[in-house]
Amino acid sequence: MDIEYRHDPNLENKALNALWTTAWGSSKPRDFQPILSKNLAHVAAFSGSTLIGFVNVAWDGGIHAFILDTCVDPAFRGRGIASELVEQAKMLARDRGAEWLHVDFEPHLTGFYRKLGFAPTEAGLIRLRD
Template identity: 35%
Template sequence: MFVDSAQVSDARLSEVTENFVPWVRERLIDGRYVGWLTSEERHVVAGAGVLFMDFPPHWMDPEPVRAYLLNVYVDPAFRGRGLARELLDVAMNDARQRGIKVMSLHASEFGRPLYERNGFKSTNEMILWSEADVAGK
């Protein structure tokens, strides 16, 4: 996903992978992260995940949990088949069944149209990266 979007160097990708595996394992075990994979002939071709985050009660939702959609990816050879849409539907339904009213995400330029078609809106969120983080790209 990061390589396809030219967001990361090989060195940074290795570092991310090394840190991601124990991070996601812990959250899969305790239920803070759920993920779905689509396979064809025993080969994973698409996936998506949701992180359930502790979040202060807010006017959008007084409950203290938000859903953050991440790791949505479809292998280029399998795009155009509706796999991302199917995974998005599953993720949105899972959050809805848990009573979660707010789901957020960070969209790539390729994913943005899918999310907009499904009701996601751009917000006023801002971000700050330290120079060290930007240099690691």
């Protein structure tokens, strides 16, 4: 089946929570609408009418944008879907005025993001809630 990529589609919480459960193992439902309403962009991948991939582009309201929540349903991994989601997110961020695109990731994803053009940087992270 062909994969269709959509820019800024209207995504319901039900579809995003189903993807999160499959991709991340998270069963705690979230309300994504405040996030989607304030982001710079988001890209979704569909197989038919089923949401199978997602990436969010948050921003600071100026020149910095941030890749967040890149995920693909495990049944569809290994087909380049995550790479295409990020490539389209890069294009949207640039077209919408961002000059810098940041991403934080776990060490096992270093090769993935390096292949997509992200250079190494120093960063910090602090957990604010459990």
